[in-house]
Amino acid sequence: MTDFPAEISSLGYVVLGVKDFDAWTVFARDILGFQVCEREDDQSLALRMDERLQRVVLEKNDADDLLEAGWEFDTEEQLTRYVEQLRAYGTRVEQASAEECRRRSVETLYCCDDPNGFRHGFYYGPWIALMSDGFRSTVMRGAGFETGVLGLGHIVTRSADAKKTIEFYRSGLGLKISDYIRADVIPGKTFDVTFMHTASGRHHSLATGELPGEKLLGHLMVQVKDMNDVGLAYDRCLAAGLPIVMHLGHHPNDQMFSFYVRSPSGFAIEYGHGGIVIDDATWKVTTYSRLSDWGHQRGEPPRG
Ligand SMILES: [Fe+2]
Structure with missing residues (x-):
């Protein structure tokens, strides 16, 4: 409720x-x-x-x-x-x-x-x-992007003061907590991110934390309906010599199978498949100590 x-x-x-x-x-x-x-x-x-x-x-x-x-x-x-x-x-x-x-x-x-x-x-x-x-993609082979009631995807942003920001998101904007990841990704640097969802239940539409870097946007995630489109997009990135920020892997909280590529603006795009949808009637908030179940090996860093 x-x-x-x-x-x-x-x-x-x-x-x-x-x-x-x-x-x-x-x-x-x-x-x-x-x-x-x-x-x-x-x-x-x-x-x-x-x-x-x-x-x-x-x-x-x-x-x-x-x-x-x-x-x-x-x-x-x-x-x-x-x-x-x-x-x-x-x-x-x-x-x-x-x-x-x-x-x-x-x-x-x-x-x-x-x-x-x-x-x-x-x-x-x-x-x-x-x-x-109607929507046409020149390169996708599956049934397209997962959007509809779930919206376009999610954003992960950097907060100057995460506590104050999350309070505004919860009590002002009315976003609901999905879960937390608190992981030592790099020795001495804790990745502490709060994931939040809206009424339609995409696991998170917005996540934030006091993350390293200068830009407000850490990454934008878009999801595809066919897992093969993740692999095909990954191959296109490699063939074009684009900087892969994180290679293929799987997140423990939203169950997303994805990779991250650096965009021409420096921030990353996460390209994924299989993210879960939250049912508030049964959902329990949990905390994870790792960013990934497997994979997501680090490549090129994002810029800015
Ligand atoms: Fe993400």
């Missing part, structure tokens, strides 16, 4: 500020299997993963980092009640203009700042492509 009458359904979109559109176009389309669509302003690219007009928005920006996490609600009523809750918590929430809604391809959007410097968007009514313009 929850104290939040209105809950976020899923992580519906992310906005990444990136420098190099050409490198990202090739990486997203030919390596990861997204469909890349240019927007009319040439300042942004829309990456499609399904019937939505966009799931990952690339905006031209020198930050090479996360700009916005877009949280989806099923109905306008849920969204309105949620915004009231968030304001009652003491958070400054602004309603976005019609132009901003158009850029995010949603019906109604509200925004607030994250304690770490990116923005949270809260919306309902995502825009859908016509049937004649």
Whole structure:
């Protein structure tokens, strides 16, 4: 049960500020299997993963980092009640203009700042492509990305003050704790990450900790329906000579089989299959002492 009458359904979109559109176009389309669509302003690219007009928005920006996490609600009523809750918590929430809604391809959007410097968007009514313009990947062989009610995937972010940030995510945003990983990954450096989920139950939509590095975004995870598409993407990364941050492996908490590749912006993309879905009625929060059951051998470090 929850104290939040209105809950976020899923992580519906992310906005990444990136420098190099050409490198990202090739990486997203030919390596990861997204469909890349240019927007009319040439300042942004829309990456499609399904019937939505966009799931990952690339905006031209020198930050090479996360700009916005877009949280989806099923109905306008849920969204309105949620915004009231968030304001009652003491958070400054602004309603976005019609132009901003158009850029995010949603019906109604509200925004607030994250304690770490990116923005949270809260919306309902995502825009859908016509049937004649169905999602097409030039490289994927299976049934596509695992999105739908579970949202686009997950993000792992760096918090300057993890305790304060997690308190805001739980009590302000209403995210629920999935579990914790506290592991000595490198001698003397503890990987201490808190994993959180939304109502639709993808094991985590957001995880955070005081992780080494400068960027807000540690990695963005996208999940595919066919395990073979993970292997095929891994082979494409190796063939293209891309820096593998962590080789194929398996996480003990979300059960994800995945690898991590460094994106043209420096942060990593996790490409995975098999992540579990949480049922809050039976879920118990646990702590893990290892990042991986097997594999995930370290390769090139992320940049920044
Ligand atoms: Fe991940």
